[in-house]
Amino acid sequence: MAVSSVCALSLGTPYVPPHRLAGAVLEGDTTLAGIVVTELRVPRVVLALIAGACLGAAGLVLQEALRNPLAVPEMLGVSSGAALGVAAPLVLTLSLPAAVQPLLALGGAALGGGLTLLAAGLGRSPSAVLLTGAAVAAALQAALLVLMVMADQLDLQLVYRYLLGSLSARTWDDVAGLWPWLLVAVPALVLCAPVLSVMRLGDEDAEALGVRARRARLAALAIAVVLIAPVTAVCGPVAWVGFLAPHLARWFHPAAGAVRWLPWSAAWGAVVVTVADVPARLALAPVETPAGAWTALLGVPAGVALMRSGGRGRKPRSGPVDSTAAPVPLHGPRDPDSGVADGALCAGPPRNARRDGSAAGGPGGASPVSFRATGTEEAR
Numbered sequence: 001m002a003v004s005s006v007c008a009l010s011l012g013t014p015y016v017p018p019h020r021l022a023g024a025v026l027e028g029d030t031t032l033a034g035i036v037v038t039e040l041r042v043p044r045v046v047l048a049l050i051a052g053a054c055l056g057a058a059g060l061v062l063q064e065a066l067r068n069p070l071a072v073p074e075m076l077g078v079s080s081g082a083a084l085g086v087a088a089p090l091v092l093t094l095s096l097p098a099a100v101q102p103l104l105a106l107g108g109a110a111l112g113g114g115l116t117l118l119a120a121g122l123g124r125s126p127s128a129v130l131l132t133g134a135a136v137a138a139a140l141q142a143a144l145l146v147l148m149v150m151a152d153q154l155d156l157q158l159v160y161r162y163l164l165g166s167l168s169a170r171t172w173d174d175v176a177g178l179w180p181w182l183l184v185a186v187p188a189l190v191l192c193a194p195v196l197s198v199m200r201l202g203d204e205d206a207e208a209l210g211v212r213a214r215r216a217r218l219a220a221l222a223i224a225v226v227l228i229a230p231v232t233a234v235c236g237p238v239a240w241v242g243f244l245a246p247h248l249a250r251w252f253h254p255a256a257g258a259v260r261w262l263p264w265s266a267a268w269g270a271v272v273v274t275v276a277d278v279p280a281r282l283a284l285a286p287v288e289t290p291a292g293a294w295t296a297l298l299g300v301p302a303g304v305a306l307m308r309s310g311g312r313g314r315k316p317r318s319g320p321v322d323s324t325a326a327p328v329p330l331h332g333p334r335d336p337d338s339g340v341a342d343g344a345l346c347a348g349p350p351r352n353a354r355r356d357g358s359a360a361g362g363p364g365g366a367s368p369v370s371f372r373a374t375g376t377e378e379a380r
Contacts, residue, residue, distance in 0.1 A: 004271060008041060011281075014032060020033075021037065043171050051235050051238060052238075052241055054230075054266075055241040056241060056265040056272070057227060058073060059073065059245055059265065060242075060262055061189070061192065061196065061220050062220065062224050064261075065199055065221070066129055067200060070243075071129075071133075074137060075130060078109045078113050078224060078229075079109070080237070081110070081111045081112025082228060082237065084140050084144055086105050086162070087163065091150055091155055091159060101234075102181065105233035106225065106229040108229070110229075117129065129217070164236065164292045164293050165292025165293075166288070166292065167273075168281075177233075194259060197259060199211065238291060240299040241272050241273055243299060243303050244300075244302055246261065248265075248306065249261045249268055277291045277294075
């Protein structure tokens with residue numbers, strides 16, 4: 001993260017040596033290089049870090065809630081809905097203040113996610129949510145294509161660059177517009193992380209532990225919407241960051257859980273966006289390319305490679321093992337009269353058990369050992 005940030009601040013026209021960056025930022029350098037660094041490059045780097053962290057955290061929340069490594073915002077209609085909410089007023093020439101754009105993105109993202117859950121039966125099945133989300137995302141992208149056909153040449157270029165995800169010409173005002181949403185999303189993430197660990201066990205086990213799976217899945221989608229929508233309103237849908245960042249977090253910490261993966265996923269998302277923005281700004285200089293094109297170009301093959309390498313040589317597990325749980329004894333406490341463990345009775349009746357449920361060997365065929373299970377004839 002430090003290396004990519006220094007490269008983003010130093011490289012370009014004009015070139016600023018790394019040892020002069022601190023002076024340009026802290027001392028208020030009034031030269032051309034100082035103005036470019038403080039007013040253009042620093043807010044762009046800060047925005048890249050915040051956007052990547054939000055997308056990486058949202059990707060992990062969706063993947064853990066749906067128990068599917070392919071559950072990403074692009075596959076659930078969330079990113080497409082947010083992009084549609086921002087692009088529609090632009091194409092329809094509706095004059096709206098800039099402060100309303102996050103609300104439009106939030107409404108579009110909620111619309112896409114809500115349609116996905118309604119079509120999938122309110123999150124009844126994780127696989128159904130993922131498949132339905134892909135269909136909803138395709139429908140929303142078709143609506144975006146219709147808007148692009150309706151747009152004129154100038155609006156078409158703006159919409160096309162926005163839909164690919166770009167950090168070009170972003171200022172401190174764009175960064176300041178994200179802080180209110182972060183104040184809502186960060187506490188929600190802290191409360192959501194332990195529930196995600198329980199959700200990995202499956203719906204039935206989560207219900208047994210007191211977590212209502214469907215409500216938890218709805219809450220996870222709501223948190224993902226709050227994380228994704230403001231970023232999409234400012235930067236556009238930066239593709240596949242929510243897919244790559246969680247896999248990087250799991251690859252470097254395979255034995256951890258959702259609580260530890262969440263901050264690492266946010267950190268790797270920030271790294272991915274910051275690294276992708278450097279070639280987006282410099283590869284075809286003086287023409288800038290969208291950062292989302294680079295994240296999609298490099299993120300998808302890297303994510304697939306991480307999935308393949310992470311699954312080799314590991315035994316399948318139904319869920320994480322809780323090391324704090326008390327061990328289950330093979331045999332319960334012994335009966336002081338008979339010397340037989342109570343827990344051993346759960347395995348079935350002894351070989352010399354009679355049909356009436358008593359055991360031979362005692363006076364009159366009686367024994368202090370009694371069966372607490374029903375259906376002794378079937379068990380025999």
